[in-house]
Every structure is written in structure tokens, then in C-alpha cells.
Amino acid sequence: MEEPAAFERLVYKNASNFHYMKICLVLENGSRNIEAAQFKQLIVSGLRQLYGEVGAAFPFDLLKFDPGTLTGILRVYNSGLVKLWSALTLIGSYQNELCAVRVTQVSPFLLALSGNSRELELDQASPTGEKLLLT
Amino acid sequence: MSPELEKCSRSLLVCEKSNFTKEKSRYDIHVSKHYFNYKVSIVIPECASLPASIAGVINSFNSYYRVRDLPIYKLLEEEFLEKVVKKGQFYALSYNTRIDEDNTIAFLPSGQLILSVDKDTYEQLGLEGKPSQYKHRKVLRYVVTIDLTDKLMSPGAKRYQRLITSLKEWVPIKCDLMISSKMTAAEEDGGVLQNLLSQYSFEEHRPTLHTHTLKEMPCPSLHSTDRHGDEKSCDPHHFLEWLGAVSMDISSDNEASSFLSTYVCPDPQSLMSHGLLCTVTGFLIPEDIYSLLLELRRYFDEPKFTSWLSMTVHGFVDSPVSWGTTEHGFLKSGENFYNFVCFRNQDYWLHMATGSHDGCPP
């Protein structure tokens, strides 16, 4: 058995390099098939429109994209967060169809995106399937 | 290019390393002071199904009530106050109220009532409060903290009367509440709570359990003594990122040149043949979470393949407090969560994170 660890406490302030965003694309005429690459391209073109070729040249990741709900999770360096967020807000059309991007959650911790209490629905009965109502 | 575009609001992450067996370690306080918990998620590497003992603990979690349109002063009436609120272990939080838009109400088990209200309501209420951290140039919100266990607040006292008049006549705040109390099951309160609930529309809810088995995925190797990620482990931010990726089913199988995503599992890593991800959602009280933590510690009583397991507890983003009575705000996402990494030798790491408008975790 190893020695028990000594007590240690550290406070990190703004130490996270990244910010994570949960976003959702809303199309005027309901949803349709959009692939992850097309979705990222839409964001990149929105960025280029607002900040040009120099201003938009920063990396960001589309960690996950769900084509069914058009919801995605983005990862971006802190320095690019404001740019990305503002560009997302100003995205107005996708292939000549009006659209909007809704930002659901923004956090410096990816873990925080998995526990959003605003998603807690107490009005409907729990849907069956994977969910298991405890007795 | 433009420095004003590159600024970010602050975030805090407090990391602690200690041992469960040490008397000085304060992990139990951190758990019990985080009053409003929305979700617990457990990650156990090299484990195929939820062990029966842990499932048993989760099954014994308290259920909670959701009451519609309850006037707040009803909870402050003498009988209820004496028999339920002051006895402790009474948790209530307004449901579907957003802390950055609406008035939010919370009853802490320590017998405190917290009202986080906008400026107009605050001025109508006429109660003493403090300006909230959520402000720009002008103060837009106020937090009123009332200690109900205070002698001056006992029924009949002047300040108590004033509080009742405020909430009953001046600003009759009504809201949906989530209520949980350890005593409801034991009926120690003489049915006062049930009596009150029956006057309004209410439902009883059970915490919801999801389990998910992870297969064939990379997993960072952790070493209890090396927490800063110097050699043998990865640093806390990378680890929390990985945990988030696991709980949201994000692929970490990416090339550095990939167009979509360049996220990879942090180094040093090892391959995990299978793992268990289990989440419990609801209005969970700290006592239940503490018993779950104790059970998780016992997981290592028998020899296991893994050297660590993790438990993450997310707070309510719209709760007016994070730990104790420390103010909690929303700004970008209102995160307030903590994460335990328990090791085989009863060492633990504790990560506590809050967002921009929050006080520092304890």
C-alpha cells in the first residue's frame, strides 16, 4: 500500500485554455439533412463574413454534431470565444434559407455541459426506453 | 488583433488532494455544503455493469416533490417553520426560474431563506439585502438572506411580522418549488409537510437513473500522488475535459489534421476495454450523495482492475448559492460542480469549479 497523500489545495483562476459551447441550428422550414462538415463550414463562412480572412483564422473544433436535432458542441480557445460567439449570432442563412444559431450553454468546462439543470423537465412523464424509473 | 475581442470572464477551479481516512480532510463538508444537486454521474473504468451495492444506494435516494404556485409565506407560517424548516434537512428551490431573469427562492437546510430578486421586487419587498455580483454599472439584482433560526426571526417578533407582510401583502411571490426533506418519509414532522402539499397541486418524483457502458476507448492514466500532471497523470483541466467527453459521448478518435475536431484523449493514456457511466438526475440532497460517495469508497474493498473511479456532482445552474451561502450567478452557463476521483488507497482528488459570478468554493 502506498503512503496516503498529503493534503494539498490549489486554486486555478482562468486556467482553462478552452471554452465549450453547445449550439443548435434552427432552420426556417424545419430540419433537414445537414452533415457535420457542412455545419462546420457554415460556421467558418459566418466567421469569415464578420471577421475576414485574418480575423477568422483561428482553430476551433466541432466535438460532436447530432444531425437529428442539429445540435453541436464546439471547442474554442479562450481568445477566439468572443469572435466565434458573435459570428454565430450573426449567421442568418444557410443555402438561401433563413436560419438562426441558438447558443444553449457556454462554459470553460466541458463537463459542465453534460449537466444543465435547465433541461430538467418535470412536467412530462419520463419517456421510456433507456431511461429507467426507479421504484 | 483586437484585444477587446480576446477577453474572457473568469472561471475558478479549486483542486484538493488528500486521503479519506485523514481526520483533517474536509470532503464531507464540501459534499454537505453543496445543497442543490441536479445530477450525479459516476465513471468506473473496467466495470461492465452497475454493482448491486451502488445500485442499492441509488435506489434508496430520497424522492422529491414539485409543488405548483405555492405562495412563499406558507412555508414561513409558524407551524411549518417550527416543525419542518428549523428541524434542518429541508431543501427547497424554485423550479423553472432563471437566476438571471426571474426571482429565485431557496430554503437551505441550515434554516436560511435566500431570495435572489430583481431591483423592482427588492424595492417593493422592503427587506434588507445585498447587491448581487450580477451587475454592470448599476445594481440590477439583490440577494436577501434571512436566517430563520435567528431569535429575532421567531414567530411573533417584529422582523418576522415584517417578513410575512412583505411576502403576503406587498409582493405575494408565488412559484413552483422543488422540495425535498429527509424527514418526509419518517413522518417526524407530524404530517405538516404533507398537509401543506395537499392544499396545492403537487407531484412526487423519483431520481432518474441512466446507465451506459463504454467500450474500447482510451482513458487517461491517473496516479494519486501526481496531481499536477507532471509525469504520470494528466492535469486537472484535461482530465475534466476527458470526463466531459465521456459523459457526452464525444469521440476522441481524431487526427491532428482533421477538419472537424482535433480532440484527443490526454496523455499518458491506456486503453480501457469497457467502462461504466451512470447518471442520476433529479433534485438530489447532499445526504444521499454522501452515502453514495461512501459506497463508492467501498468499491475498492475487493481487488479491482481499475485504480480509480470518479464521481461528478452538478449543481443547479439557477441556484442562488453554490457552496454554503456563497452567492452563485449565471452569466454564461452558471456551472457549479464538483468531482471526486477516488483511488484504491483511499486517496482522493477533489475538483470544485464555479463560473464568473460566483464566490470561490470553500
Added chain:
Amino acid sequence: MVRFKSRYLLCEVCVEDRSSLLLLEERAIFHAVKTAVARSHGDYGAALLILSFAVKYVNAHTGIILIRCRKSHYRILWSALPFISCLENRGQKVQCLISCLHVGGTIRTCQKFLVKYSTQQLHRMLPHCKNEAERDEVRRAVLSCSLEKERDVEEEEEVEEDDWEDE
């Protein structure tokens, strides 16, 4: 007193055929710079630039131009200048390249720099002269601007407005 602080960019337009410099016009430069900024910095950059953007001076003989913009955003303009590759005027396209010689806080400092710079250029031209007549001309030119310079030195006692420290 609060005033808007500006930056003046002293630039030189380089073209292959010097006679095409005569086509230089404020409007053409204005449009070329605006388009370049919009391309490299997008709507955001273009909007910031337009705040106090102006072409203050164009010398169609030497190809020297002076552009003004807000001090806080001059980097946007500065970084976009290298992306200008041609100027268009009255339907004629001229291949060119704009190199920034000096960034100053006032027109006066830019002018001083320009005089100094031009003198240097003349000195460098001297060894390349082919005959006596050319040499004489250059000498006269050098002399004429050194007179200008002396007058400037007297004025230098005044406090310069140029303030860089808050960057």
C-alpha cells in the same frame, strides 16, 4: 479636453511603370483600402475602419500617400495594406504594391519623416547618376530639402503630440 486620437500611415505606392502613378486618385485608394480591409478583417474590421478613415494626401508624382484612421484600430488598416495588389481608376487597373513607410500620430511628424526619408533617398541616388547634369540636379534637390530641414529643427522645441505610450 478629449479628442479622438488618430494614426497617420505614410505609404508609398510602388508601380512598375512610374507614369501610371499619375492615375493615382484619392477615391481609388479609398476604395482599394476599404475592400482590402473588408476582405482580411471582415464586416467588423471594415466598420471599425470607417469611423475616421480618410485619405489625407496623395502625391501623384512621387506615389506618396497619407492615410488617417483611429489610433485604437490602426493595426487593422496596417495589416490589410500588404493585401492590396492593384488600384483601379477610370476603368484602368494598375498593378501595385503599397508599402508603409511610417506610422505617426500627427501629419506633422509624418511630414518630417518624409523629408528625412526623401533626403536619404536622394543621397542614395547620387552614386547612380550617369552624367554631370543629373548629378547637379540631385545635388540641388538635396540642398533644397536640407533648407526645409533646418526650419523644422527650430520648430522641434514644441511638444510633440505623438504619444505612443498607451498602446
